[in-house]
Amino acid sequence: xxxxxxxxxxxxxxxxxxxxxxxxxxxxxxxxxxxxxxxxxxxxxxxxxxxxxxxxxxxxxxxxxxxxxxxxxxxxxxxxxxxxxxxxxxxxxxxxxxxxxxxxxxxxxxxxxxxxxxxxxxxxxxxxxxxxxxxxxxxxxxxxxxxxxxxxxxxxxxxxxxxxxxxxxxxxxxxxxxxxxxxxxxxxxxxxxxxx
Amino acid sequence: xxxxxxxxxxxxxxxxxxxxxxxxxxxxxxxxxxxxxxxxxxxxxxxxxxxxxxxxxxxxxxxxxxxxxxxxxxxxxxxxxxxxxxxxxxxxxxxxxxxxxxxxxxxxxxxxxxxxxxxxxxxxxxxxxxxxxxxxxxxxxxxxxxxxxxxxxxxxxxxxxxxxxxxxxxxxxxxxxxxxxxxxxxxxxxxxxxxxxxxxxxxxxxxxxxxxxxxxxxxxxxxxxxxxxxxxxxxxxxxxxxxxxxxxxxxxxxxxxx
Numbered sequence: 001x002x003x004x005x006x007x008x009x010x011x012x013x014x015x016x017x018x019x020x021x022x023x024x025x026x027x028x029x030x031x032x033x034x035x036x037x038x039x040x041x042x043x044x045x046x047x048x049x050x051x052x053x054x055x056x057x058x059x060x061x062x063x064x065x066x067x068x069x070x071x072x073x074x075x076x077x078x079x080x081x082x083x084x085x086x087x088x089x090x091x092x093x094x095x096x097x098x099x100x101x102x103x104x105x106x107x108x109x110x111x112x113x114x115x116x117x118x119x120x121x122x123x124x125x126x127x128x129x130x131x132x133x134x135x136x137x138x139x140x141x142x143x144x145x146x147x148x149x150x151x152x153x154x155x156x157x158x159x160x161x162x163x164x165x166x167x168x169x170x171x172x173x174x175x176x177x178x179x180x181x182x183x184x185x186x187x188x189x190x191x192x193x194x195x196x
Numbered sequence: 197x198x199x200x201x202x203x204x205x206x207x208x209x210x211x212x213x214x215x216x217x218x219x220x221x222x223x224x225x226x227x228x229x230x231x232x233x234x235x236x237x238x239x240x241x242x243x244x245x246x247x248x249x250x251x252x253x254x255x256x257x258x259x260x261x262x263x264x265x266x267x268x269x270x271x272x273x274x275x276x277x278x279x280x281x282x283x284x285x286x287x288x289x290x291x292x293x294x295x296x297x298x299x300x301x302x303x304x305x306x307x308x309x310x311x312x313x314x315x316x317x318x319x320x321x322x323x324x325x326x327x328x329x330x331x332x333x334x335x336x337x338x339x340x341x342x343x344x345x346x347x348x349x350x351x352x353x354x355x356x357x358x359x360x361x362x363x364x365x366x367x368x369x370x371x372x373x374x375x376x377x378x379x380x381x382x383x384x385x386x387x388x389x390x391x392x393x394x395x396x397x398x399x400x401x402x403x404x405x406x407x408x409x410x411x412x413x414x415x416x417x418x419x420x421x422x423x424x425x426x427x428x429x430x431x432x433x434x435x436x437x438x439x440x441x442x443x444x445x446x447x448x449x450x451x452x453x454x
């Protein structure tokens with residue numbers, strides 16, 4: 001008697017996460033195939049270190065494997081959640097690195113700051129997705145820089161304020177405005193593309 | 197923590213840019229506040245879009261093996277899904293229909309043929325005009341986001357449209373703004389959604405019309421805040437005749453606080 005092999009690659013992310021509760025390794029494999037590239041690319045962008053980026057991917061999928069109930073479908077798409085976990089872990093590493101640098105050599109820490117302030121518009125230059133580039137272009141340069149320092153360099157608002165010599169309130173406002181505009185631009189782009 | 201304080205932190209939270217104590221306090225609030233949690237979700241998606249906008253790189257092949265803690269299952273080969281087969285058939289059916297249609301057209305009188313062409317031309321003209329109008333509307337809406345300052349006010353669906361949500365973005369300097377809505381009841385022909393600004397003394401003024409939504413009730417439009425932004429206490433959205441009304445005639449479907 002032949003058994004039909006189920007095609008799990010067509011199963012939704014949410015159903016695959018359900019299967020992780022039953023320790024279904026094939027479900028984890030499919031989720032890896034769908035999302036590992038995005039996680040790896042984010043890790044590589046933030047940490048500029050392939051080995052560290054691989055560890056981020058591994059830690060993120062193992063968290064999902066061990067605690068699939070920590071992802072709630074009502075709280076958004078799985079990919080966004082995975083990217084959030086990976087980002088959080090990459091930020092932890094960046095902050096540890098900065099602490100190490102601070103205590104080992106103040107000079108090197110200051111060098112890092114100068115790289116972050118490079119007027120080459122690091123954030124804009126490193127983005128390739130058309131909708132995201134358009135959305136980021138709508139931001140004034142100080143807001144783009146604040147997002148770059150926070151999201152890519154993993155700096156807290158207080159660290160950004162200290163680095164730029166700006167009041168903390170100014171940095172908070174910049175980040176808030178930047179993210180409000182980004183989400184609005186991206187939502188608009190999505191609605192526009194859905195129009196017939 | 198109250199909602200206003202939480203909302204001030206959501207953007208930085210989505211970027212992992214809060215201090216640990218701020219983050220913990222916010223997460224406590226998010227666990228109990230549905231409205232702020234929904235806002236957080238939108239920021240999380242925007243941060244995710246940033247991540248996906250970076251250049252994409254394939255991880256090394258052996259990483260999957262390291263991540264998988266048990267043997268993989270089954271064959272990776274799979275049959276082509278049924279919907280791809282349907283897609284293969286459709287163009288043939290369409291081609292056959294077009295051929296039959298063409299033969300019929302040739303057989304028809306010159307008058308009918310010309311009339312048909314004229315109708316098609318009119319349809320194409322209407323379509324092009326609609327596309328132009330939508331592109332202009334989109335550009336106008338996007339231009340609002342280039343303002344130095346922008347105020348965001350979420351709107352929630354009332355009992356008449358509990359799944360609906362809206363967001364209002366206004367430049368408080370100029371009063372120029374834009375509104376995005378999701379999951380409203382789709383608009384019927386000859387109807388529009390109208391935004392209203394409301395004051396505590398009962399004064400209300402129109403903020404603009406939304407004349408088009410997609411089948412899911414999603415849409416966007418530019419709006420205008422009459423007078424100082426802070427002079428208004430609430431906003432509401434009602435369904436009105438296509439040209440709009442002087443005062444609201446429909447029931448409120450979305451509402452928000454300024």
